[in-house]
Each structure stands twice: as C-alpha cells, then as structure tokens.
Amino acid sequence: MPLIDGCIHPYPEGDSSIRRMALTARELGFDQVVAAGGNDEVPGVLKGTIIAATSVKEVVSTLQGIPQGDGVVMVTSGDLAFNRAVIGLRRVRVLKGIQRSPKGAFNHVAAREAEAKGVAVELDLSPLVGERGIQRQRVISRYRDLLQLHRRYHFPVTLASNARSILGQRSVRDMVFLARLFDMEEGEVMGALSSLDSILSGRSPVQVVRG
Amino acid sequence: MSQLPSQRERRRYVLVRFVPEGISLDPREVYAAVAEACTSLWGDTVSSEISPSVMAWEGQAIVRCRRGTEDRLITAISTITRVGDERVALRTITTSGTLHAIRSRMYPRPELLWERKVGIGGRIFLARAYSGQKVDLIEKGIKGQEMLFFATEDGEVR
Structure with a gap:
C-alpha cells in the first residue's frame, strides 16, 4: 500500500514548488502526496481541493464547480451539525482541521457516519511541530480522543504534515514518533498513511470474501 | 540504567542533517534549539534523562543522548523549526551506539x-x-x- 502525506501546500501558498516537495516527500519515505491547489501532472502528486466554507450550502455549491473525479476533496471541519452534513456529501473524502473545531464537533454518531461513507478524518501533525505549550497539549488531547473513537468505530484517518515548505515536511519515521505523542501505534500510523489509497480506489479496508 | 565497566552510562548517537543544503549554523544555537525542543515537549525531568548534547559538526550534527531515550530525542528534534534566526529542518539520518559507526555514515556536503x-x-x-x-x-x-x-x-x- 502506498504511503501518502495527506496534505501539503506548495508554492505560491507556501515557499516550495510542487516538484521540490514531491522530491522531498520521496526522500522522506512517501510514495505520494496530496497537494492542495496543485495538479496531478507531477509524478507522486495527487491533486487536492480544500473547501473552507461556513455553511453546507456553500460546500454543495463549491462541489458543483469541481469536475467529477478531480482529486481529493477536503472540507474544513465546523460544528457537529456541519460535520455530519458534510460527511453525508458524496464527493467529500476528508474532514480537515478537526483540532480547531469545538470539542463535541466529532462524536460517536459522526464517527459511525464517517465509517459508513468512507470519509477520513485528517490528523494534522503541523501543530505538534509548530506549536508549543498549552496549544500543543490541547491538540494532543484532542487527537487522543479521536483515536479512541477511531479504534471503536473504525472510520478512516489520514496523517498530514500540512507543510508549506520542504522545511515543514517530516519523514515517515518522524510521523511515527510524533503520532506516539497521542498513543497512536506504528501499525495504525501506517494504516492512516495508506488509507487515502483505499478511499480513492473505493476499496473497503476490510473485504468480505465468500467461499 | 546500564553502565559500562568504567561506570560510564551507555550513550546513543543520532546523526542529523540540516535542510536547506549548505546552511552553516552555530553549534551553540543548535544545542539551544535541541534543548528547548526537549524541554517544551517532554518537560524538565525527562529532558534531564535524555541529557542531549551536540557532538560534532560538518553541515550535519551528531546529537548524543542516554541509551533508551533516543526515540524521545528524535521526536523532539522533529519539532525544531528554527535554529537562532534561521528557518531549518533537522532530518535524523541514523542512530548508533558508537561515534565510530555514526561517523562512517556521514557524507560530504551536496555539490x-x-x-x-x-x-x-x-x-x-x-x-x-x-x-x-x-x-x-x-x-x-x-x-x-x-x-x-x-x-x-x-x-x-x-
């Protein structure tokens, strides 16, 4: 299964070109990266589209402007009602920025729906690297809660560096160590790094084979 | 904690490469960055167990720690985004129990x-x-x- 960095932000949003970030990702042990606002002409790069909207109506109208099958559609998370509605939308693949949402914004009901619809929740590692003190502690605690829900309801999760520069990209090994901060085990990290491949190919992580 | 016959504690050495290529950094500032990263992530007690020190220099660094704490040191190193006023990333290359082995893994600066x-x-x-x-x-x-x-x-x- 290919290992995928869930989201990067290349130039002009960041300071590194998409090709350079793809080269760096390969050096750091990734097979592919999802580039927000990028294109999939560069080898090892999947096109990503981030929808940051305040209402579900706005998300739906933005989705209508995106061609069918055009990369990974990610929506920035909001409150619980917003998240549940977004999870129900057919083309949404990833719920982003869950650590910035209110605490009850993703509960067991949303977890069940995410599992049923195959929508992944992104665990953004950039606050673990870039923040210090109470902000980082809050994110770690939030991810620990999400991980408990993930273990119970088996909805997909992805791990993303959300790097805006090659200096923000981290290796697979670094991600394993950073994920240990919120008690995620190595097998779970590898599963999270390869979950986008299953989601995009429409495969369920567990396949039932009848004899 | 395991000790050598000389009563010295066993240590581990982590080889670290700096990005961007060709950047030259003050070793004292690198030490300060590593120490700050350890303290802010793990607190004073664990940082004193890790006991990090920056050993050598050539576009790369060797960071020494107590044996058994290398995973924590590497996690802390991965949270470093600045050394002094410079934006950098520290990439850990390998870990070893002897300086001799880790020096053999060092490579010249990129051409x-x-x-x-x-x-x-x-x-x-x-x-x-x-x-x-x-x-x-x-x-x-x-x-x-x-x-x-x-x-x-x-x-x-x-």
Whole structure:
C-alpha cells in the first residue's frame, strides 16, 4: 500500500514548488502526496481541493464547480451539525482541521457516519511541530480522543504534515514518533498513511470474501 | 540504567542533517534549539534523562543522548523549526551506539552545480542548484533573507 502525506501546500501558498516537495516527500519515505491547489501532472502528486466554507450550502455549491473525479476533496471541519452534513456529501473524502473545531464537533454518531461513507478524518501533525505549550497539549488531547473513537468505530484517518515548505515536511519515521505523542501505534500510523489509497480506489479496508 | 565497566552510562548517537543544503549554523544555537525542543515537549525531568548534547559538526550534527531515550530525542528534534534566526529542518539520518559507526555514515556536503540570478514575480533571487534536481532561491532584503525551494524542472528557474 502506498504511503501518502495527506496534505501539503506548495508554492505560491507556501515557499516550495510542487516538484521540490514531491522530491522531498520521496526522500522522506512517501510514495505520494496530496497537494492542495496543485495538479496531478507531477509524478507522486495527487491533486487536492480544500473547501473552507461556513455553511453546507456553500460546500454543495463549491462541489458543483469541481469536475467529477478531480482529486481529493477536503472540507474544513465546523460544528457537529456541519460535520455530519458534510460527511453525508458524496464527493467529500476528508474532514480537515478537526483540532480547531469545538470539542463535541466529532462524536460517536459522526464517527459511525464517517465509517459508513468512507470519509477520513485528517490528523494534522503541523501543530505538534509548530506549536508549543498549552496549544500543543490541547491538540494532543484532542487527537487522543479521536483515536479512541477511531479504534471503536473504525472510520478512516489520514496523517498530514500540512507543510508549506520542504522545511515543514517530516519523514515517515518522524510521523511515527510524533503520532506516539497521542498513543497512536506504528501499525495504525501506517494504516492512516495508506488509507487515502483505499478511499480513492473505493476499496473497503476490510473485504468480505465468500467461499 | 546500564553502565559500562568504567561506570560510564551507555550513550546513543543520532546523526542529523540540516535542510536547506549548505546552511552553516552555530553549534551553540543548535544545542539551544535541541534543548528547548526537549524541554517544551517532554518537560524538565525527562529532558534531564535524555541529557542531549551536540557532538560534532560538518553541515550535519551528531546529537548524543542516554541509551533508551533516543526515540524521545528524535521526536523532539522533529519539532525544531528554527535554529537562532534561521528557518531549518533537522532530518535524523541514523542512530548508533558508537561515534565510530555514526561517523562512517556521514557524507560530504551536496555539490553546488551552478549559481545564477533569476527573476520570479518581479523579484531577483540568487539561485543555487545542488545535486538531486534541487534549486534553492535566496533573496537578500532589508529584513533578512527569504528562501524559496524549487526543482530544476520548474519553469521559473529553467
């Protein structure tokens, strides 16, 4: 299964070109990266589209402007009602920025729906690297809660560096160590790094084979 | 904690490479960055167990710690985003129990292939191309220097 960095932000949003970030990702042990606002002409790069909207109506109208099958559609998370509605939308693949949402914004009901619809929740590692003190502690605690829900309801999760520069990209090994901060085990990290491949190919992580 | 016959504690050595290529950093500032990262992530008690120290220098660093704490040291190193005023990333290459083994894994600085001025978005950058299709663009301004990171295939630097 290919290992995928869930989201990067290349130039002009960041300071590194998409090709350079793809080269760096390969050096750091990734097979592919999802580039927000990028294109999939560069080898090892999947096109990503981030929808940051305040209402579900706005998300739906933005989705209508995106061609069918055009990369990974990610929506920035909001409150619980917003998240549940977004999870129900057919083309949404990833719920982003869950650590910035209110605490009850993703509960067991949303977890069940995410599992049923195959929508992944992104665990953004950039606050673990870039923040210090109470902000980082809050994110770690939030991810620990999400991980408990993930273990119970088996909805997909992805791990993303959300790097805006090659200096923000981290290796697979670094991600394993950073994920240990919120008690995620190595097998779970590898599963999270390869979950986008299953989601995009429409495969369920567990396949039932009848004899 | 395991000790050698000389009563010295066993240590582990972590080889670290700096990005961007060719950057020169003050060893004391690297030590300060490593110590700050350990303390802010693990607290004073665990940091004293890790007991990090920066050992050697050549575009790369060897960071020493107590045996058994290397995973925590590597996690802390991965949270470093600045050394002094410079934006950097510290990439851990390998871990070893002896300085001899880790020195054998050190490699020379990447070769500078060419250097020229390029204009991007009405700004002039000094472009430095290194092996592995990497091109670093440096703009020196009044408020310090800004860097962009491109590849040789990118239209802007061709």
